[in-house]
Amino acid sequence: GSRPGSADRCSWRGSGLGWEPGSRAVEQIHLRCTEGSLEWMYPARALRVVLEPNLASGQLTTVCIKPASDFQGASIYVERAGQLQLVVSEAEGARAQHVSCFSAHTPPGVTLFLQASPHRDISRRTASFQYELLSNQITALFLLAMCRPCDNMELLMAICSSDFVVKGSIQNVSHDSENRMSQVDVRVQKVYRQKNRIFQQEEGSGEWRGPIQTLLQCKVKKGGGDFLFTGNEHFGEAWLGCAPRFKDFMVVYQAARERGANPCEFELN
Numbered sequence: 001g002s003r004p005g006s007a008d009r010c011s012w013r014g015s016g017l018g019w020e021p022g023s024r025a026v027e028q029i030h031l032r033c034t035e036g037s038l039e040w041m042y043p044a045r046a047l048r049v050v051l052e053p054n055l056a057s058g059q060l061t062t063v064c065i066k067p068a069s070d071f072q073g074a075s076i077y078v079e080r081a082g083q084l085q086l087v088v089s090e091a092e093g094a095r096a097q098h099v100s101c102f103s104a105h106t107p108p109g110v111t112l113f114l115q116a117s118p119h120r121d122i123s124r125r126t127a128s129f130q131y132e133l134l135s136n137q138i139t140a141l142f143l144l145a146m147c148r149p150c151d152n153m154e155l156l157m158a159i160c161s162s163d164f165v166v167k168g169s170i171q172n173v174s175h176d177s178e179n180r181m182s183q184v185d186v187r188v189q190k191v192y193r194q195k196n197r198i199f200q201q202e203e204g205s206g207e208w209r210g211p212i213q214t215l216l217q218c219k220v221k222k223g224g225g226d227f228l229f230t231g232n233e234h235f236g237e238a239w240l241g242c243a244p245r246f247k248d249f250m251v252v253y254q255a256a257r258e259r260g261a262n263p264c265e266f267e268l269n
Contacts, residue, residue, distance in 0.1 A: 010036035016044025016116060026113075031131065039128040043073040043116035052109030053133050062134045063110045064101040066235045073125030078102055079111040088129075090117045098180065099235065101134070130235050147218035150242035152252050158242040159253075160264035162230040165192040166199055167246055171209070173222045180216045184240065185209065186229060192267070198238045214240040 010033035026046045031038065032054050040047060051063045067076070067088050077084040078100075087100050104110045114127055150158060159165050168188040175182045188199050188208035199210030212229060214220055220240075228249045231241035244252070256262040 009033070011038065012036075012049075013039045013041075015041040017042045034133040035131065037128065037130045038114075039126060040074065040114060041124065041126050043114065043125060043127050045116055047114040049112045049114065050109050051104065051112065051131055053104075061104050062101050063104045063131060064099050064134055064234070065112070065129045065131045066099045068126070068128040068130075071127055071129065073119065074114045074116050074127035076127075076129070077113045077115065079113065084113060087112070132234055134234070147215070150244065152256070155242050155244055155249060155252055156256055156261075156263055158230040159192075159228075159266045162193070162241055163195040163233040164198065164238055165228065165230045166190065166194070166210070167192070167226060167228055168208075169224070169226055170222050173220050175216055177216060182214050182216050182218065182220050184212045184214065184220055184229075186212055189226065194238075195233050196236065198233070198236075210238065212238045212240045 009031060012029050012031060014027070026048050029038070029047060029049045031049065031051050034053050038047075038049060053061065053063070055061060065076070065087070071088065071090075073090065075086060075090050076088040078087050079085075102110045116127075119125070166186065166188050167190045168186040170184055171187045172185040173182060174185070186199070186209065188210060191199050191208060199208055201208050212231060218240075226246040227243050228246050229240065229243045231239050231243075233239065250268065253262065253266065253268065
């Protein structure tokens with residue numbers, strides 16, 4: 001059954017507890033924002049979730065979902081050409097913190113089915129995920145995770161358009177082969193910009209630190225010296241974009257500035 005106000009919303013929370021035992025209905029949910037979340041407690045039967053962000057019709061875009069770390073009690077399927085494809089099985093649930101992306105023609109968007117797993121006991125399980133719409137330019141970066149070094153123009157654009165720009169050194173790099181991710185722990189000397197508070201000052205030491213995510217295939221290694229880390233935020237995490245050595249970046253920026261070719265002004269002191 002559709003609830004009041006279900007037509008246009010970013011996030012949905014609900015539970016499988018209130019359903020009549022005889023009912024075969026699948027609950028329909030429409031989520032229409034560029035980002036949001038779904039939280040399904042005590043999953044029972046199935047949900048049909050349509051992610052259809054409000055965009056000009058006929059536009060092709062990309063929608064990504066990221067299951068919560070405690071995802072349990074259901075499997076997620078995506079509908080492709082009338083067929084259901086498994087995206088997250090309950091078995092991998094809690095481990096499956098990988099991001100899955102789907103191209104969406106708007107309308108009709110991306111249709112997901114959450115199928116509850118049969119459980120005899122009614123212990124509390126929650127199947128939840130975040131979704132986010134990626135513009136196609138960012139998608140290319142995000143999915144291909146440009147492991148190659150950025151060229152000069154990309155560097156100059158990165159400081160203008162990135163969600164975060166920080167100067168710092170690599171403290172540690174850890175690899176998670178299961179989720180095909182690497183995490184770079186950065187000791188930060190200066191935060192030029194950040195959207196959310198991913199880079200924070202530690203109590204006690206007073207040092208600024210923060211984690212940056214990248215794909216395992218980029219084979220990031222711990223290197224000495226100072227870098228300018230730039231990138232975008234997805235699902236509340238910092239994702240690595242261009243990360244030149246700081247001194248190299250300074251040379252590129254000063255040269256562009258002298259030619260009047262820098263796309264934006266940037267305070268680098």
